[in-house]
Amino acid sequence: MKSKTSESSKTIHTDSVLPADANSLNGLFGGELLARMDRVASIAAAKHSEEVVVTASVNNVxxxxxxxxxxxxxxxAKVSRAFNSSMEVFIDVWKQDKMNPKKVKVNEAIYTFVAxxxxxxxxxxxxxxPETELEKKRYDGALRRRQLSLVLAGKLEAKDATELRALFD
Ligand SMILES: CC(C)(COP(=O)(O)OP(=O)(O)OC[C@H]1O[C@@H](n2cnc3c(N)ncnc32)[C@H](O)[C@@H]1OP(=O)(O)O)[C@@H](O)C(=O)NCCC(=O)NCCS
Structure with a gap:
């Protein structure tokens, strides 16, 4: 199976924040953002795998x-690393004011999908x-995050989480 670049999975979605998407403080409701990120990230994972994908975990938001x-x-969203059937997807989010087109980074998230x-x-x-410095950094950290996610899900014994143990040895 031929390897693919992280860039080839890149998926970008731009949309407005409307009153129906808001919390009681007139800001974007967190759950709405989680859903939007899940959709965009799942497209990146599907593009990479060329298969149907499901969200296995939300590792960090x-x-x-x-x-x-x-x-x-x-x-x-871009796939940062693939394992066997699972893929880590990194998501970056920016806001822009219509009056001020400068983009401000507001959010980062890491989701895992399974094909x-x-x-x-x-x-x-x-x-x-991975090609860029950032892609390489995210690729290198992905094994550690996978082990942490599996330990938290009760699917890996802490003693077998070699990458996590290495942090403390
Ligand atoms: C995700 C799912 C397919 C995993 O099934 P499973 O029986 O645990 O399968 P496996 O144990 O073979 O794991 C499959 C892969 O998922 C990974 N995985 C499973 N749970 C994970 C977690 N919490 N965090 C990170 N990776 C996880 C495993 O490490 C494995 O990766 P690999 O193939 O790259 O080594 C299954 O749990 C599922 O269908 N969950 C529901 C998904 C869903 O409906 N999502 C929408 C939420 S509403």
Whole structure:
């Protein structure tokens, strides 16, 4: 199976924040952002694997700044690393004010997707070739984050999380 670049999975979505998307402080509701990121990231994972994908875990989300109603929101997702059937997808989010076109980074998130075959079973996906410095950094950290996610999900014994143990040895 031929490896693919991280860049080839890049998926970008730009949309407005409308009143129906808001919390009681007139900012974007966190759950709405989680759903938008899930959609964009799942497209990046599907592009990479060329299979149907499901969200296996949301490993990290940090809401850096509120996003007021009326903002323009840009969500960019790329597969940072692929394992066997699973893929880590990094998501970066920026807001723009219509009056001030400068983009401000508001959010980062890391989701994991699993590719499934037509029987609903996990299926092998291509490996990732990271190219830029940022892609290489995210690729290198992905194994550690995978082990942490599996430990938290109760699917890996902490003693077998070699990358995590290495942090403390
Ligand atoms: C995700 C899912 C397919 C994994 O199934 P499973 O029976 O655990 O399959 P496996 O144990 O073979 O794991 C498959 C892959 O998922 C990875 N995985 C499973 N749970 C994970 C987690 N919490 N974090 C990171 N990776 C995870 C495994 O490491 C494995 O990766 P690999 O093939 O690259 O080594 C299954 O749990 C599922 O269908 N979940 C529901 C998905 C869904 O409906 N999402 C939408 C949410 S509403």
């Amino acid at each position: 940090s809401f850096g700044e509120p996003v007021p109603v009326g903002s323009i929101l840009t969500i960019e 499934l075959n037509n029987k609903g079973k996990p299926v092998k996906v291509p490996q990732i070739i």
